[in-house]
Amino acid sequence: xxxxxxxxxxxxxxxKSFSQKDTTITVKILGxxxxxxxxxxxxxxxxxTIILDNHDDMAHNMVVTKPNARLKVVEEAMKLGDKGATxxxxxxxxxxxxxxxxxxxxxxxxxxxxxxxxxxYPYVCTYPGHGxxxxxxxxxxxxxxxxxxxxxxxxxxxxxxxxxxxxxxxGHHAVETPPSxxxxxxxxxxxxxxxxxxxxxxxIAVGLTETEAYCFDAGKCYLRYAWSGGFxxxxxxxxxxxxxxxxxxxxxxxxxxxxxxxxxxxxxxIPTVDFKGYQLKKRLPTFKYLLDKVEVTETIRLSANxxxxxxxxxxxxxxxxxxxxxxxxxxxxxxxxxxxxxxxxLSIPANVQRLSISMKR
Amino acid sequence: xxxxxxxxxKRTFKILLGCxxxxxxxxASLKAQTITPKDSAANYYEVENITLSDxxxxxxxxxxxxxxxxxxxxxxxxEVMMYNQKTKQWKMFAEGLHEPLGMMVINNHEILIMQRxxxxxxxxxxxxxxxxxxxxxxxxxxxxxxxxxxAFGPIADKQxxxxxxxxxASNGAGIRNEIRGKYDSLSRPGRMYSCVPxxxxxxxxxxxxxxxxxxxxxxxxxxxxxxxxxxxxxxDNQGDWLGTSKLYHVEEGKFYGHPAGLxxxxxxxxxxxxxxxxxxxDSMRTKESIQxxxxxxxxxxxxxxxxxxxxxxxxxxxxxxxxxxxxxxVIRLLMEEVGGAMQGACIPLNFGSKMRIxxxxxxxxxxxxxWVGQNDHGWVGARGIQxxxxxxxxxxxIMAMKLTKTGFDLTxxxxxDPAKAQDLLNYKFRRFYYEYHxxxxxxxxxxxxxxxxxxxxxxxxxxxxLTLAELKAGYVYELKTGDIESADGKYLFNNLICYTLxxxx
Numbered sequence: 074x075x076x077x078x079x080x081x082x083x084x085x086x087x088x089k090s091f092s093q094k095d096t097t098i099t100v101k102i103l104g105x106x107x108x109x110x111x112x113x114x115x116x117x118x119x120x121x122t123i124i125l126d127n128h129d130d131m132a133h134n135m136v137v138t139k140p141n142a143r144l145k146v147v148e149e150a151m152k153l154g155d156k157g158a159t160x161x162x163x164x165x166x167x168x169x170x171x172x173x174x175x176x177x178x179x180x181x182x183x184x185x186x187x188x189x190x191x192x193x194y195p196y197v198c199t200y201p202g203h204g205x206x207x208x209x210x211x212x213x214x215x216x217x218x219x220x221x222x223x224x225x226x227x228x229x230x231x232x233x234x235x236x237x238x239x240x241x242x243x244g245h246h247a248v249e250t251p252p253s254x255x256x257x258x259x260x261x262x263x264x265x266x267x268x269x270x271x272x273x274x275x276x277i278a279v280g281l282t283e284t285e286a287y288c289f290d291a292g293k294c295y296l297r298y299a300w301s302g303g304f305x306x307x308x309x310x311x312x313x314x315x316x317x318x319x320x321x322x323x324x325x326x327x328x329x330x331x332x333x334x335x336x337x338x339x340x341x342x343i344p345t346v347d348f349k350g351y352q353l354k355k356r357l358p359t360f361k362y363l364l365d366k367v368e369v370t371e372t373i374r375l376s377a378n379x380x381x382x383x384x385x386x387x388x389x390x391x392x393x394x395x396x397x398x399x400x401x402x403x404x405x406x407x408x409x410x411x412x413x414x415x416x417x418x419l420s421i422p423a424n425v426q427r428l429s430i431s432m433k434r
Numbered sequence: 435x436x437x438x439x440x441x442x443x444k445r446t447f448k449i450l451l452g453c454x455x456x457x458x459x460x461x462a463s464l465k466a467q468t469i470t471p472k473d474s475a476a477n478y479y480e481v482e483n484i485t486l487s488d489x490x491x492x493x494x495x496x497x498x499x500x501x502x503x504x505x506x507x508x509x510x511x512x513e514v515m516m517y518n519q520k521t522k523q524w525k526m527f528a529e530g531l532h533e534p535l536g537m538m539v540i541n542n543h544e545i546l547i548m549q550r551x552x553x554x555x556x557x558x559x560x561x562x563x564x565x566x567x568x569x570x571x572x573x574x575x576x577x578x579x580x581x582x583x584x585a586f587g588p589i590a591d592k593q594x595x596x597x598x599x600x601x602x603a604s605n606g607a608g609i610r611n612e613i614r615g616k617y618d619s620l621s622r623p624g625r626m627y628s629c630v631p632x633x634x635x636x637x638x639x640x641x642x643x644x645x646x647x648x649x650x651x652x653x654x655x656x657x658x659x660x661x662x663x664x665x666x667x668x669x670d671n672q673g674d675w676l677g678t679s680k681l682y683h684v685e686e687g688k689f690y691g692h693p694a695g696l697x698x699x700x701x702x703x704x705x706x707x708x709x710x711x712x713x714x715x716d717s718m719r720t721k722e723s724i725q726x727x728x729x730x731x732x733x734x735x736x737x738x739x740x741x742x743x744x745x746x747x748x749x750x751x752x753x754x755x756x757x758x759x760x761x762x763x764v765i766r767l768l769m770e771e772v773g774g775a776m777q778g779a780c781i782p783l784n785f786g787s788k789m790r791i792x793x794x795x796x797x798x799x800x801x802x803x804x805w806v807g808q809n810d811h812g813w814v815g816a817r818g819i820q821x822x823x824x825x826x827x828x829x830x831x832i833m834a835m836k837l838t839k840t841g842f843d844l845t846x847x848x849x850x851d852p853a854k855a856q857d858l859l860n861y862k863f864r865r866f867y868y869e870y871h872x873x874x875x876x877x878x879x880x881x882x883x884x885x886x887x888x889x890x891x892x893x894x895x896x897x898x899x900l901t902l903a904e905l906k907a908g909y910v911y912e913l914k915t916g917d918i919e920s921a922d923g924k925y926l927f928n929n930l931i932c933y934t935l936x937x938x939x
Contacts, residue, residue: 202759
């Protein structure tokens with residue numbers, strides 16, 4: 074949006090005379106059947122060059138039509154049937170002002186045409202099926218554009234950013250409950266397997282409460298970070314094909330900087346891991362994983378006063394000593410009833426069945 | 435002013451012309467009353483929109499039925515929802531999954547679900563109707579974090595082995611800093627790539643719990659299914675190395691055409707697969723059983739399912755159906771074994787205008803109705819769930835298209851009107867091929883109309899034997915049928931059928 078308004082402003086600033094202008098605009102094709110610019114403005118009587126850059130993984134074109142002719146052109150393109158492919162899916166139509174070729178993924182094409190009269194000129198991809206969702210509008214005008222969120226010349230999905238699924242109740246707006254993104258009310262603890270930042274691709278985000286959360290790496294089998302102030306915003310991740318990451322809402326107050334906390338037999342021996350899933354009790358997950366042949370469960374909960382994360386472990390088949398490593402300078406006080414941390418290392422004797430480690434902020 | 439007058443005159447002229455046309459049409463319609471109207475799919479099938487739960491974004495990733503008859507569906511935001519057909523109520527069964535795109539129901543409390551990072555056993559162990567156990571069945575495959583690495587399946591063979599399919603990554607986006615699995619950059623060049631094991635493969639999970647690579651050469655295999663004989667079929671989507679979308683008969687150890695995943699094949703030389711000569715790759719690959727002509731026939735075929743309703747869904751028992759993302763129909767697959775390999779035809783099965791596009795997942799209900807889960811997922815499609823029931827009457831359709839030494843035998847569902855059946859004008863054949871190459875998609879090459887030279891109608895009036903002027907292996911034979919009519923006055927309304935002729939008889 075910022076970029077769009079800058080372009081619009083620049084265009085309006087360059088308005089000096091009524092002579093023909095030359096303008097070049099690059100339009101990128103993004104994944105999810107969209108042009109990165111859902112609309113832009115030029116002065117009437119502009120010779121416009123559009124550089125179309127296909128960043129998607131499908132083939133697309135761009136057809137600029139006369140005002141109000143987008144749907145007609147899309148329908149004409151559909152009627153081309155099996156002839157379409159050899160014609161770049163562009164019908165032979167007087168309603169078309171200009172068109173690119175069909176661009177394979179990664180290709181670029183340039184078209185130049187003149188828009189003399191004031192008007193709203195649609196552009197659309199006429200590849201079969203795309204035309205009903207993949208379009209935009211060139212405003213040839215000296216006037217201000219209508220608000221984007223009300224502009225019917227722009228696809229609905231691009232009229233505004235999808236309202237973020239904010240689950241942050243901190244602050245004075247706490248009374249307002251955001252609508253659930255699901256067909257049921259949102260309840261905590263709440264778990265999402267999703268793409269999280271600073272984690273492997275098999276990540277699990279858990280909101281313990283509306284404001285306390287952590288990220289567990291289900292590939293590497295350890296707690297990666299914890300944050301406070303909210304849970305997650307999945308709106309970008311859920312949109313389209315899932316390329317964007319889910320966002321953390323709030324502030325990450327702790328990250329595991331050990332690389333992996335457990336050692337087996339000696340303090341240097343990093344075990345292989347194997348994630349086995351989780352069980353929910355009153356919605357709170359208990360993760361199961363293997364450290365070599367040691368069966369581990371881990372439940373991460375919040376202390377009653379809400380300032381301490383408590384990690385409850387159980388072990389089976391731990392015939393050798395285990396070690397649990399922490400960073401001593403990360404602002405967290407680590408404690409365990411089992412014994413003291415010695416330079417950031419907790420020794421866990423063989424056959425210990427239960428262990429709790431508290432992490433106080 | 436002048437312009438306005440001209441416009442006005444034009445308008446007057448148009449109105450006059452309109453009146454004239456209307457008169458003509460009125461006359462024509464009077465005449466038409468004595469002629470049987472053309473048939474329509476809506477006379478034979480009912481399409482019902484299933485009412486969805488409030489707040490549901492119905493990008494449907496998987497559907498199925500519980501043994502007790504409840505319908506179950508997975509959605510893009512990670513929900514698994516149960517639908518009681520009697521009460522028409524939805525209830526959450528599981529949540530928080532990462533892009534679930536496949537499921538297999540085990541029992542009334544347990545489902546296997548393929549989500550992006552793993553195959554998961556989702557179980558309700560305390561009987562409250564909500565899952566509490568999410569067991570990792572296998573996550574023994576790589577993930578680069580690229581969005582295009584979708585995972586599909588599972589389906590089980592008769593021995594209980596499970597099969598899943600792993601998409602390639604797309605160079606429309608990069609990979610994550612942290613990945614899962616061993617990184618190999620060898621196959622990064624190219625449109626779609628495989629930089630972690632076993633992207634581009636069909637995987638087999640044995641009863642020992644070990645996931646093994648089964649077959650390679652897939653791009654975006656969004657659909658696995660067994661036919662009545664237990665043969666595994668997998669669909670793949672038009673793109674690089676796929677001139678058009680395809681359906682493969684998948685057998686162990688074979689290579690099906692997209693080279694990116696070859697780097698994970700045991701004993702495969704350390705070469706960039708896409709740099710191998712195309713002719714060499716072509717000689718290595720097993721050809722598809724069916725090609726779906728791109729655009730006008732199908733754009734993205736989805737899940738193949740076996741029609742096993744015992745006649746409850748109509749007359750196509752034992753055949754397979756497959757959905758497509760861009761078309762308002764499902765597609766019937768009419769395959770046969772020729773020269774030791776499966777090949778055959780695809781034909782739309784229309785259900786009438788209420789049918790939506792985006793038909794990503796198909797499942798037959800215990801009552802024999804076909805349920806379709808729709809999806810768009812940032813591409814062309816639709817959202818929601820539709821249920822299709824057969825009204826109990828037979829329509830005129832092509833039941834089989836079989837290659838003969840001289841042409842094709844078409845078997846129809848009803849005896850044909852002999853005159854119409856033997857009219858050469860009612861069969862328009864065209865043949866062409868799609869090229870196997872690295873570029874995205876393919877145009878149709880060597881397009882040629884193929885005249886029908888003679889027609890023979892069988893004694894029961896159901897089979898026409900067409901002799902073609904020419905038959906060549908390596909082509910798609912596309913047939914557009916005309917006004918073929920049954921002896922009892924029903925018209926053919928699914929009139930485009932495309933046969934992939936890999937081998938001659």
